[in-house]
Amino acid sequence: MHPVTLTGPRLTLREFRPDDLDASMAVVGDEEVVRTLSFDVRDRDTQAAQLARDIARAQATPRPDYYLAIADSSDTLVGFGRIGPGRDRSGDIGYAIRRADWRKGYATEAATLMIDFGFKTLRLHRVRAACGPDNHISQRLLARLGFTPDGRIRNHVFTNGAWRDSLLYSLPNHEKESALVREYVGTVKIQGQPKIHFRVLASSLDEARALAVERHGEGIVSVWNEEDARRTR
Structure with a gap:
């Protein structure tokens, strides 16, 4: 399925474009943002190559995942969102917002759009998420959206020069209906x-x-x- 556009009250999740490179550096080039993600800080050349791969991957058949730019009302990229279908009608979501737009509810809005897309369009039965033990903001966000803890994987992600545990969460479709955001x-x-x-x-x-x-x-x-x-x- 390409292209995909998901529209919310303030944000739009859309396909990446080559001209997103400069704006994307405010996410992948910021140590404070990347500290909670699963990869290290990227320089401009590394991100340019990654952006080209992301654009190409979105046009693959079958499409492996839906990795989308989160854009504000001016169509400026302010973050990334991803939902990747897996086995048994499950899907994994992830998100990142540039530091200048923290505490605006953008991650909640983007995650809600991805969850609705997963359940209504991709027909998923369950959506899963993972975050680091120190990422208390993401933990609270997932709880607000109705996710429940599923456990902990030790030494799950190697980032910033060290292994990091991951906390696992999930949201079955019937629970999403009862926890309408x-x-x-x-x-x-x-x-x-x-x-x-x-x-x-x-x-x-x-x-x-x-x-x-x-x-x-x-x-x-x-x-x-x-x-x-x-x-x-």
């Missing part, structure tokens, strides 16, 4: 500061409120789902 909007009013407007993806009002506090700080939080609000008008 929706977009919530709201405001945070912190004393002495202008009112902050936010949008988050969450599975409940309480979770949306907790995410707002986590990102913006303690204050008076008002949050609602616009679809629910329209129904009550």
Whole structure:
């Protein structure tokens, strides 16, 4: 299946292009971003060669995986997302966002788009994910999306000069239906500061409120789902 485009409220997951090279360096060339990934920092020449391979692999038949650029509203690459179908109707997801766009909920939105694509289009029964034991942000993200822990593989990934364990998670299709993630909007009013407007993806009002506090700080939080609000008008 090529090309693939997945569209969310703020982001689009699309095929890679040669002109994504400069923007992609903000991900693969940043030690702080790569620290939680499964490969080491890349220089420009290495990334140019990898990008060419990724573009070619997307056009293979059968397609081995769906490795896509995560682009913002200006079509600038801000990260990568991947879902790779495996045996027994399972699929593995992964994601990375450039540091300048951390704490905006982009990883949650991109992961939600990939999960929906996996279940609805690829007809997967289960989606799996893995992350490092120190990657607490990704662990919380997976928990919010309804994933549950499956175990730990010791010395699983060799990166940054050392072996790293991986924590394993999975989400069966029926659990995704019961943990529906929706977009919530709201405001945070912190004393002495202008009112902050936010949008988050969450599975409940309480979770949306907790995410707002986590990102913006303690204050008076008002949050609602616009679809629910329209129904009550």
